[in-house]
Amino acid sequence: MQVVAFNGSPRKGGNTDHLLRHVLDELEDNSIKTEMIQVGGKSLHGCTACGKCYERLDKQCSIETDIVNHCISRMAEADGILIGSPTYFADVSPETKALIDRAGFVGMANGGLYAQKVGAAVIAVRRAGAIHAYDTINHFFGISNMFTVGSSYWNLGIGLDPGDVENDEEGLRTMRNLGANMAWILHKIHR
């Protein structure tokens, strides 16, 4: 079994990265393979509403100049999907939004590429707006016939500068619990 994580923060090694790694560590401890794909800071185009995904039906987006098609392939292959984002003006980063819009449309056009997979959102935040960003990502899972995984608190960690979330004890506990819950449901589904 495999879980693929997407880091939507342009700060590689920043708080979103730290939080995702705690979830991935817990998954690895529970015998689940993991992979992290950096999307933040890369040049990701938004959906152009060309509708070609509904014509091509080849599980790919017509924009072939960025990493989104690679992300879509990895999502379709994985058993679980983690999408992490920093909070930007009370929502996700633009790269995260581009990913979910395009991966979401291609998934729907191709009969539900992510159906029956498990998904979870992870959010880094300084102070406010994390729940709105969390909801944005969960809306993608919710329209993709996926099972959304929760934790002992909403899946967020508090910090401003890179690595600050390591001081958010409850946030780290939330990530560990999220990883354990994701592993638990994956083992149940695939036993």
Ligand SMILES: Cc1cc2nc3c(=O)[nH]c(=O)nc-3n(C[C@H](O)[C@H](O)[C@H](O)COP(=O)(O)O)c2cc1C
């Ligand atoms: C453009 C921008 C907008 C931000 N907007 C918010 C916000 O609305 N609420 C908040 O609490 N923090 C906000 N922040 C702070 C980041 O969410 C916070 O520093 C987070 O830990 C960054 O995660 P990262 O290290 O993974 O990039 C903003 C940061 C930037 C650069």
